Amino acid sequence: MTAPPPLLDVAGALLTEAAHLYRDRPHASRVLRGQLARLGEPLRIAVAGRPGTGKSTLVNALVGEQLAPVRLARRDAHFTWYRDAAALRVSGQFRGGPPRDLAVSRSSDGLWLEPSSMPPANLDRVLVEYPTRALRDMVLIDSPALADSGDGERDPVAARLAEEADAVVYLSRHAEPAELSGLRATLDSPVARAAPVHSILVLSRADEIGAGKIDALLSARQLARRSRRENGACAAFQSVVAASGLVAFAGKSLQDEDFAALSLMATVSRADLERYLLSVDTFCGPRFPVELGPDARRALLTQFGLFGIRLAVTLVRTGCDSRIKLSAQLAQRSGLSELREAIGGNFLERREVLKARSALLGLESVLRAEPRRGGERLAAAMERMLAGLHEVRELRLIAALVAGRLSLPTPLRDEAVRLLGAEGTSVPERLGVEDQRLVPEATIEALVKWRREAESVDSPAPRRQAARVVVRTCEGLLTRTAP
CATH class of the missing domain: 3.40.50 (Rossmann fold)
Incomplete structure (x- = not known):
């Protein structure tokens, strides 16, 4: 084959x-x-x-990183592309013209274009190049x-x-x-x-x-x-x-001073602190149960939101006793x-x-x-x-099986999802084997099993149709493992 x-x-x-x-x-x-x-x-x-x-x-x-949004003085709607690069660079693509480097300044709420670099009205897109592993495989x-x-x-x-x-x-x-x-x-x-x-x-x-x-x-x-x-x-x-996204980025960007402020708030009893977390006005008002100024509280509010502050303080109270632990928990829960x-x-x-x-x-x-x-x-x-x-049929079947829109017995469903590539698209990952020597035998075994499912007269039509997609996947795996 x-x-x-x-x-x-x-x-x-x-x-x-x-x-x-x-x-x-x-x-x-x-x-x-x-x-x-x-x-x-x-x-x-x-x-x-x-x-x-x-x-x-x-x-x-x-x-x-705090790179979005890129703000223009006129607040024009524009597409912004973020791409991996060796260093930070911002450029503009203009309709009917060549790209041009743009001068920017970084702030706590994104990137701002310098007034001297303000582009004309025909800006089509902004390209932000920044060194980060997160963008190695995607724009x-x-x-x-x-x-x-x-x-x-x-x-x-x-x-x-x-x-x-x-x-x-x-x-x-x-x-x-x-x-x-x-x-x-x-x-x-x-x-x-x-x-x-x-x-x-x-x-x-x-x-x-x-x-x-x-x-x-x-x-x-x-x-x-x-x-x-x-x-x-x-x-x-x-x-x-x-x-x-707010809780996720708050966790990723958490600084020592943020953790110190949250830890200070955690020293106040839950009942006494809760009334200050009911609204923006009460949180930023003149009275507060700890020595934390209005500016510091407003900065926390911008970074975390009221829910994020409430969650972070609870996590500190229940064992997140370091900035690293709290950062990890916020990112995980987000x-x-x-x-x-x-x-x-x-x-x-x-x-x-x-x-x-x-x-x-x-x-x-x-x-x-x-x-x-x-x-x-x-x-x-x-x-x-x-x-x-066929890859399109695989993706659509994975979505239907995982969402429960198509019903298969649990062992069959789990095997089908794995074979279709939901847990990894390499041949060993699809077959669920670690030893490469077991791949040929496992491929043939899966193919025979799913052919039986596809030909079973006792199965409803949607199940047989799904089995045929898995059979086609197994046939493709067989061609990839053939000597």
């Missing part, structure tokens, strides 16, 4: 053929060359959402807020996300259909609808659930799991997680680790299929906007490639 060519090689060959066909069409040629270049770039992951969902805060938490895109109207099809921000991002982390306060409609424009094409595997939903104000009580983050995680299982509006997302795992498993380890999807979307847009003789052959080749994207 011969292994198929790598997915990106197939996509690259298709784009190259298209670029040759459209070599005399400047706009189409530029789009296709851009798509070819993207195949070798890190994955582009956009952070998107309605106003006030905490996009920039989550970007900071993922990067581990993060902090997008302007999506329209609040719920009419995502006409939202230019959503349309641009469809063109420029390989994957989207979508932030929402609630898992309601109206709140989740902002990505509709990113699915407004046959290719996108056939491969809706590019987005993760984050319930981003997790600390606000349950009126900000101390167990709010736990309640938010339970809500995310329930939404994933039962909420049909979440079916388009590969995963649903709950996270508080949901950031779960979000990183979702990004890794659904996006980074599936880079090839997401890159191929972007390539097909770019080609589709060219064929639709500028039809010409010879395009029919390209469209047919594109359809064949899309039909053969």
Whole structure:
């Protein structure tokens, strides 16, 4: 059995053929060359959402630095890209012009462009380059807020996300259909609808659930799991997680003086301190039970929020007796680790299929906007490639199994999820073996088992269909292990 060519090689060959066909069409040629270049770039992951969902805060938490947002004097809406580099550098890309370096200053709430460096009104995007391991395998895109109207099809921000991002982390306060409609424009094409595997939903104000009580983050995680299982509006997302970017970044950026202030507050009894944590006014008011000035309290409030302060003080009282311990606990409880795992498993380890999807979307847009003789052959080749994207079927089946939308007995479900690559995409990880010598036997054993499941007349049709996807996966593993 011969292994198929790598997915990106197939996509690259298709784009190259298209670029040759459209070599005399400047706009189409530029789009296709851009798509070819993207195949070798890190994955582009956009952070998107309605106003006030905490996009920039989550970007900071993922990067581990206070870099977002990049603020302009005119407060123009712009896309900001964050990319790994040897040193901090900020540049602007202008519509109809070359990129230009921009002078910035760092503050406690992001980056500010210096007045002397203020760009003209045709700024298209800002690129922030910064040395961090968090961006080695991806480019993060902090997008302007999506329209609040719920009419995502006409939202230019959503349309641009469809063109420029390989994957989207979508932030929402609630898992309601109206709140989740902002990505509709990113699915407004046959290719996108056939491969809706590019987005993760984050319930981003997790600390606000349950009126900000101390167990709010736990309640938010339970809500995310329930939404994933039962909420049909979440079916388009590969995963649903709950996270508080504010708590996550507060943990990552915790300083000794912050820990000292929180420890001082923890010396006050719970009952006496609680009344000062009911509102911003009472927390920053003239009276306070410890020697902590209004400016220091306002700084803590900006960094943690009331819920974060309440949680941090509770953690100090219950054993987090050092800055390092408290930092780790805040990051863990924030949901950031779960979000990183979702990004890794659904996006980074599936880079090839997401890159191929972007390539097909770019080609589709060219064929639709500028039809010409010879395009029919390209469209047919594109359809064949899309039909053969087994990796898309794997991702959709993983989401259905994990969310409980498709039921299998627990042992079968766990094995299917592992074989489909949810716990790692290498052959040993899929097969659940550590000794490479056991791989051939384990592959054949899995293939025989799942063929039986696929052919069982006693199983309902959805179960047999799911088994056929796993069989195709096992056949692919067999080609990868064949001598």
